[in-house]
Each structure stands twice: as structure tokens, then as C-alpha cells.
């Protein structure tokens with residue numbers, strides 16, 4: 001019996017190596033596969049972010065959307081653009097989502113694109129596995145984008 005308030009075992013997440021860093025230039029995006037899931041992977045000034053490649057409106061491909069900024073205005077007709085390239089505009093009907101969080105600004109409570117953790121890891125670290133057997137020299141010098149689901 002568990003009467004001590006122990007936390008439940010956290011759900012184990014899987015890592016997927018989805019692309020070489022050099023394949024996705026800053027300011028661009030592409031669709032990658034992570035264990036059968038389509039993921040929209042974005043590079044914002046060298047930082048990588050991952051959203052489900054399925055718009056919450058009608059499933060448009062967010063990886064094909066334009067990376068845009070946030071238009072703000074204090075008074076009508078006096079607009080300014082901030083946070084250039086930090087939002088994606090769905091190519092089907094134009095809904096926009098914050099790439100880092102998946103947050104919709106048109107419906108912040110009810111609409112969000114699903115986001116995943118994306119990070120860069122050196123190939124040498126990814127080449128290590130949990131088992132040790134006969135060894136051979138291996139060199140992986142490039143960096144890779146890894147998504148955890």
C-alpha cells in the first residue's frame with residue numbers, strides 16, 4: 001500500500017534524432033518524422049523548437065507556414081512588428097501560433113498547437129548506447145537535433 005504520497009513513476013519519454021543541425025537554416029522549418037509522428041521543426045536564430053505538424057484548426061501543415069513576427073498597435077493605424085520570426089502562420093487559413101509554446105493568440109485559452117522539447121546534441125554523445133560490446137573507433141562530429149516525446 002502506498003500511503004506516503006509517493007509520486008507516480010513519470011512517463012518515460014523517448015528521444016528521436018530527427019535532423020542534422022546544418023539541414024535547417026535559421027529562419028526556416030521543415031517536417032520531420034519522430035517515431036511515426038509528423039513534427040514541424042523550426043530554427044529561430046539557432047534555437048530549435050518542435051510543434052505537431054498538424055494545426056489545431058483543421059490539421060494544416062504548420063511546417064509549411066511562414067515564420068512571422070507579432071504585429072502590435074497601441075492606437076489604430078500605428079503598428080509595429082516585434083519578435084520577428086517567432087510565430088508560425090498556418091498556410092491553410094492563417095491562424096498564428098507562438099513557435100516556442102504552440103500558443104494561439106487569437107484563442108489563448110482554447111487553442112494551442114502541441115509542442116515538444118527539441119534540443120541540439122553532439123553526434124558523439126548520441127552514438128553511445130546502453131550496452132558495451134567489442135569496440136571500434138567511431139567519430140560523429142556533427143550536431144543533431146533531438147526531439148523528446
Ligand code: FES
Pocket residue numbers: 055056057058059060090091092093094095
Ligand atoms: S488548418 Fe490551420 S488555420 Fe485552418
